[in-house]
Amino acid sequence: MIQSVQRAFEIVEYIAQNGNMVRLSDIADAMGLQRTTVHNILDTLKDLGYVEQDEMTPRYKVTNKLQCLYSPAISLPILKKELKPVLENITQTTKETSHLAVQMGAYFRYELKCEPERAVRISLDLAKEYEMTNTAIGKVFLAYSDHLQSQTLKNLSPAKANALRKEIAEIRKQGYALDIEQFEPDLHCIAVPFFYQKRVVAVIGVSGPAYRFQDKAMKKAYQSLKAMLAPVCEKLKGSHPS
Amino acid sequence: MIQSVQRAFEIVEYIAQNGNMVRLSDIADAMGLQRTTVHNILDTLKDLGYVEQDEMTPRYKVTNKLQCLYSPAISLPILKKELKPVLENITQTTKETSHLAVQMGAYFRYELKCEPERAVRISLDLAKEYEMTNTAIGKVFLAYSDHLQSQTLKNLSPAKANALRKEIAEIRKQGYALDIEQFEPDLHCIAVPFFYQKRVVAVIGVSGPAYRFQDKAMKKAYQSLKAMLAPVCEKLKGSHPS
């Protein structure tokens, strides 16, 4: 247990839970710490931007940068349970394979798949990690996470980065991403985001062979998916599944 | 700048912004740190409850305890601007003095007051700090902040603490607090909370001399205040004033 880290978090807790505008001495007294120690920690928190001082008084308050630390964690089992019917539905409608992907740090992973009952179909492995840059699903994650985007783009050549940036702008405008034989020859894919508490917590993709799953069919799949996801999104709103 | 504190926050940021389920090595690589260092910090964050590991994999994710660190900071100028008309209105209606109080750590402070045009009236100093335990306004703050409550109650005798606990339960049920000659002889006061993002960010009190500002008048003042505050609360909803 790193002492200074523990103290820093306890100080932020104290400030937040005491309604902001807290005095250094009150913190020190409440926590049984030396004033200098508290000052040193507050100084660090101030530099980091999580805490600021009032303009008029030397009192401390927390900033809304703290909100950036929170990621809406919806549990995987619930996500799978709620979205499995959507995969089955879209696969029945399109007669193509559908996937549910979740972000795993800088990569993504398929957590669910649903394949149509026809011989020529797309089949990809679950529980494997895929790169963000060259798939429709990955590009959706990139499009909705600024941080992931900058982290990923800086490892790319300037030319590639610029092209991707442009594509990402399109994706955000349209609400879906396409992969036209980019991940693999003969494979087409369309992917759409699934939101929870205003953040993308999963991406759903529909993939088919290039010869038959073309522009028109992909757009149609997008419209169907959009309609199917809306009620699920609505249902999860307000509930706090852990 | 305390290094370990800085690193701890950067690690939480990294996890949150990379969609959770992040690997230790990815954090270490991204931040240019030794794995052991990252592990040590993650261990601390885990003990503190801000980070947890997946049940199946050794991947890390942030928990919703982080939400506890955030205090909805509505700026004082905006709060005063929006609630000044309410004070004027309630003072005109009741012909008694009204106050706007905000929490200052373990105390509260009057930020605004409005006095009626009559000789016998309540007059209290602004910009002074008052104790939470023996005023209607303080009891409202106590009633809606568990942390403040436990912090305050532990400095009281068991008997007093219990009485206060009981009163607080009543306050939460009724939505207002009373001070019947508790803070000072001959002074009556009724106080109601003002919410922003589900938290009490201010308390409004109406005070009058005990001989004329009695139960019936106080209840009436409560009803009026409630009606006046609702539209302000609604107006501030959604807006993000800083």
Next chain:
DNA sequence: CAAAAAATTCAATAATATTGAATTAATTCA
């Protein structure tokens, strides 16, 4: 406006977190 209290700064040292190697656990691929 003066007195008291609180916040901030600074240098010295005691205590702490970081290092690097070794072990254990989890993934990957045939």
Next chain:
DNA sequence: TGAATTAATTCAATATTATTGAATTTTTTG
């Protein structure tokens, strides 16, 4: 499924770091 590889965890030693306590400046109180 099982061996090979990669990642996570543990541990002891040390260099670095944060804490202490006194002095100064700023803020608050009467």
